[in-house]
Amino acid sequence: MTVKKRSQRVLSHHSPIFRRLKDLGPIDVDALNAVASLSGHEIEIPRGADFVTRGTVISHAFAIETGWAMRYLLTRDGRRQITSLVLPGDLVGYESALVGRAAHTVCALTNLKAFAFDASDLLDILYAHPSLMRILAWRQDSEITAMDESSLRLGRFSAEQRLAHFFADLWRRLRRVGHADDRGFDLPMTQSEISDALGLSLVHTNRRLQEFRRDGVLAIDNGRLRIGDAGRLLELASGRGAGAHALGA
């Protein structure tokens, strides 16, 4: 892995990780200070690098500061499924602190800046501050909830719906952290990557995207997604029902 290590230091107070922590409700100051005192180093990870690999013993975890990454799996014949996007403020590889090795493979979608810190330090802090452990559990559960949604998308939505749902979801996520406005957001993904997130073929993805463009729903150009018709987009994306009657439905 080609990473550039930089200054040894502590987590910046401006790191998106703090914004995220505060989003999750009140934390006691002690816990926050403990996180702030985590020592580690800023690293840069080049696009395309697998910086965490499933099954390997890794000694540190990463807090993503800028850039996007993806969790993914490969089929035996080399096709890919992107299972989750990792955005600024997300933690990667922390599970190594719990289990000793990485449970996922994560690859940089863009050049990344991340804060790398010792996984065992993290474990210590989590033990010392149950409220942080609780927040970790909370976030993991959010991830599970998000993956439920993603399963519905993969299992039951048409290509058009999958795309709409995917972009709508990203839009929401990015607005929450100030990386998107009403008109759109920067989307550093190729159509091939989008396909691999949605379980579609590249060609089909391309055609549906062109349709969106023609219909004025949205258009991607130059790494930026522009929302043309938010109403229509959300309409297409909202394939999910309320959730009542289950068996036999």
Add this chain to the structure above:
Amino acid sequence: MTVKKRSQRVLSHHSPIFRRLKDLGPIDVDALNAVASLSGHEIEIPRGADFVTRGTVISHAFAIETGWAMRYLLTRDGRRQITSLVLPGDLVGYESALVGRAAHTVCALTNLKAFAFDASDLLDILYAHPSLMRILAWRQDSEITAMDESSLRLGRFSAEQRLAHFFADLWRRLRRVGHADDRGFDLPMTQSEISDALGLSLVHTNRRLQEFRRDGVLAIDNGRLRIGDAGRLLELASGRGAGAHALGA
């Protein structure tokens, strides 16, 4: 919801939850005792009942003792995606202890016996015993890992592979807890439910299952899945690759 409450008591030492806890590595006796002293009541939940509903405020969580359940979502037009199976030894609704409300909807696939306990008691215990919180986080991460696998299945596997992978995975899970042997296991799911777990239509699922039967791979009769050719099954199921080169693959 039609549930039958029974004796108010503490968690049985024979509950699958303990077996599961011990699987996850050494726990200090204190923590184990704390879990054992959780007070609650045994309940019976009838097949088809949604016993946890997303978004609702619930005061208790459930440890499944016997029977199967499912986490699921519905599309707006009433189709269903089963996102995860809940087996004996699994915890359901614990997230309400972290966040205050249920994050998932869970429905009984069979009649269930479960131990219902106060979510806030659980939270207390988790705070008092960080090692338990760690185990919770560990299990959540396992769930995420399992869902990654499920995304690959939904996004990139053929119907035949999905079925094989699904059954192989279930077989493994059930053997680990002594609910399956070399020849097969009890499968309390209708073909409709299997379809909804795999993102397939009922008709198509039925046809692929018949093919499996004809080819002697496996056969389902009377709620029991019999493995005919384990080698072939695992071969079909093993669509996943090692996981190296990511971008552009």
Add this chain to the structure above:
DNA sequence: CGCTCCTTTGATCAGAATCAAACAACGTGG
């Protein structure tokens, strides 16, 4: 006996994959 739930069958249709190739943008080294 008549439901209801589940499985099976047949026929048709369509969404999306696949194959093949051109085109466009970009960075690099000669």
Add this chain to the structure above:
DNA sequence: CCACGTTGTTTGATTCTGATCAAAGGAGCG
């Protein structure tokens, strides 16, 4: 500065997996 390789997007033609529609058997049950 341009030829060239690489990466990403677009187009066209064709095939096929799996969805949908419709309905008939089976099995269990009150």
